[in-house]
Amino acid sequence: MHEHEHNDVNAMSQRRFFTVTILNSLITLIEFLGGVFSGSLSLLSDAFHNFADSASVVGSYYAHRISQRPQNQLNTFGYKRAQIISAFLNSLFLVIISVVLIVEGVQKLFKPEQINGNLMLIVAVVSTVANLVSTLLLSRGSKHNLNIRATYLHLLSDTLASLGVILGGILIKLFDWVLVDPIITIIVALYISAEAYPIIKKTVKILMQGSPTVDCYAIQKDMMNIEGITGVHHVHIWSVDENSIVFSAHINMQDMLISEAEKIYDPVAKLLHDKYGIEHVTLQAEVERGKKEDLYLDSRNDID
Structure with a gap:
């Protein structure tokens, strides 16, 4: 908007x-x-x-x-x-x-x-x-x-x-x-x-926290093209109102300092905002944890 x-x-x-x-x-x-x-x-x-x-x-x-x-x-x-x-x-x-x-x-x-x-x-x-x-x-x-x-x-x-x-x-x-x-x-x-x-x-x-009309697999593909990201999983996307989209995900990266990881966050936030209209982005950095898990959280597990 x-x-x-x-x-x-x-x-x-x-x-x-x-x-x-x-x-x-x-x-x-x-x-x-x-x-x-x-x-x-x-x-x-x-x-x-x-x-x-x-x-x-x-x-x-x-x-x-x-x-x-x-x-x-x-x-x-x-x-x-x-x-x-x-x-x-x-x-x-x-x-x-x-x-x-x-x-x-x-x-x-x-x-x-x-x-x-x-x-x-x-x-x-x-x-x-x-x-x-x-x-x-x-x-x-x-x-x-x-x-x-x-x-x-x-x-x-x-x-x-x-x-x-x-x-x-x-x-x-x-x-x-x-x-x-x-x-x-x-x-x-x-x-x-x-x-x-x-x-x-x-x-x-x-x-009901339903997902807006956004292709999460396309988001995953775009994020994987950002240098330093090796995996994307446990994605959650929802709307606060009809104009404000919120996004959270776990991303796998190489083992690095937090200060170096932060340099990857900004391109991700810019990509999601400019291409998908997502206003608020929360990312959890991981190295190997969850790397083989699905894009969406397994229904048998609690939301994390």
């Missing part, structure tokens, strides 16, 4: 988060009342989405603030994963809400209710404008930060949902087709789930 891209996240000020929170709180109230009085499930579902949005924006902001804390004795890798946890919870909540809405939508398909299309349409237009403003406010940084992307996805999904409600309101007003309301609810819920799943998958992988 380039420096200017990383600064996109930091550029999102407290005022933007505050503005989005206020907008979504007002939208939630308006849509909830509109849904109750119009009888529209899609408006009520959008109200619940916006309520989740407000909580998501606040949680995202505080997770971002926490992630900026420096490393300390309690968290030697810092607090970057606060944003990963926030992204996971936000996305999981989206999926749960979507499942509930799909169930409700299916029930409404078999038991349709009369809907006030005029009120539904007016509330949906107001909601769409406010949701669009909120989405634009948080669009910066959403491509390179899972936490912000999860929050941005909340807002984008509500914008799409509001557009769907507008379409539903028009169809109900013109043709009295009340079934369009639950149909739109189900379609939007399915779309939200499809968008949230990749974020859940990626955040779980990070939290």
Whole structure:
């Protein structure tokens, strides 16, 4: 991640988060009342989405603030994963809400209710404008930060949902087709789930110390080309967050002074940083120990 891209996240000020929170709180109230009085499930579902949005924006902001804390004795890798946890919870909540809405939508398909299309349409237009403003406010940084992307996805999904409600309101007003309301609810819920799943998958992988998409055998080959290294084994590679990759390995070298071994460490760190984007490298020098062992640690042994 380039420096200017990383600064996109930091550029999102407290005022933007505050503005989005206020907008979504007002939208939630308006849509909830509109849904109750119009009888529209899609408006009520959008109200619940916006309520989740407000909580998501606040949680995202505080997770971002926490992630900026420096490393300390309690968290030697810092607090970057606060944003990963926030992204996971936000996305999981989206999926749960979507499942509930799909169930409700299916029930409404078999038991349709009369809907006030005029009120539904007016509330949906107001909601769409406010949701669009909120989405634009948080669009910066959403491509390179899972936490912000999860929050941005909340807002984008509500914008799409509001557009769907507008379409539903028009169809109900013109043709009295009340079934369009639950149909739109189900379609939007399915779309939200499809968008949230990749974020859940990626955040779980990070939290489970899963390896990023890096070819460790290619790394081993490149390291073996560095003069002085005769073997590479017991490799571990993981991500602290979606942008910070950590690498550790045991390397075999000729018997030499520590001061001489240190001269090999720098080319290794430079290689891993420049070619593979690895920020933090830990190496354990050995002469013969482990030279015949596999690249990855044997599962029967403890991590060392």
